[in-house]
Amino acid sequence: MNYYPKTLGELTAALSLFPGIGKKSAQRLAFYLLNCPKGDVARLLTAIQEARSKIVNCQTCFGMSETPECPICRDQSRDKSIICVLANPNNLFVLESAGVYKGLYHVLGGLLSPLDGIGPEHLRIRELLNRVKQGGVREVILALSSNVEGESTAAYLKRLLDPVRVRISRIASGIPVGGELEYADEITLARSLEGRLKY
């Protein structure tokens, strides 16, 4: 016989849809949601609804924004001649928190993945090409993941952008800062050798 309350089961199931949350974690979150102060639940529900209703894609870079054009695209102090291409809007905040990049961004909205049925028409590739062709852009930095999808998307973009007079670069692959050489895999080591810099 199953004694688990039905509504609790449904809450656990809904929380299991979260990325990286398995059944045990979902149960823990469900118990928390059941027993936490009423104010905390109200705050969460409001935050979800507010965020869903207010956050839109920036019309220029397709990053997340509460205004039609995001604060980065509107910021006159940023270098408009460099565009950093990202797969997802969350990548943008990771790069921003590094605090070294002062150019603009372009969010593709994913990576090419024929197996999942994601072709160039599903990504904002045409929009990127238009931005570059409008002129004033001297460099496009491809900051995509170093996996099969990232590599093939980078190769596709390079082929498209090559006819346009623009410098195309990629973020470096190599051992992470603070990482031990003996724990790096062979492909990463080969990449970090290929990409070696003058010291």
Add this chain to the structure above:
Amino acid sequence: MNYYPKTLGELTAALSLFPGIGKKSAQRLAFYLLNCPKGDVARLLTAIQEARSKIVNCQTCFGMSETPECPICRDQSRDKSIICVLANPNNLFVLESAGVYKGLYHVLGGLLSPLDGIGPEHLRIRELLNRVKQGGVREVILALSSNVEGESTAAYLKRLLDPVRVRISRIASGIPVGGELEYADEITLARSLEGRLKY
């Protein structure tokens, strides 16, 4: 300059209140909630509200229930002469999933913790005593965590229950099944020696 949308920041903050969810995980959950299908969000919001409004404490054992008395307390096939004492209602489902216990439960709603200001009056200890004194109970099993709070709560309950004619037992401490002897700490090993069983 901070480019993180305010509503997204608030959503991340609300999600950080979840147990075991740090800032990075909260961000991941927030991005999921922003980008997942509308139906999934609606399902989650409904599940939270339904569970909060329908689940109450069972009036007998104080476990979670959708009815005034929970299905376990109402189940005529369960052994009403044994009561297993637990700290929290989630412990109940863990024990139930083990599938070996056929008695009833009593959920204290926490453990004694003077430093956090939790005394006997904050737990359902009086209610436990009343159940045992009503008669028909031959054994009380204390299934509490094996930490300071669990030990002191167990000691307190033993002192209270000793005058009542009832057998008091505790779940065994020892090395986990499948666990390696060399990784067990000294106190656990000492406990598992003390609690050795005839083979």
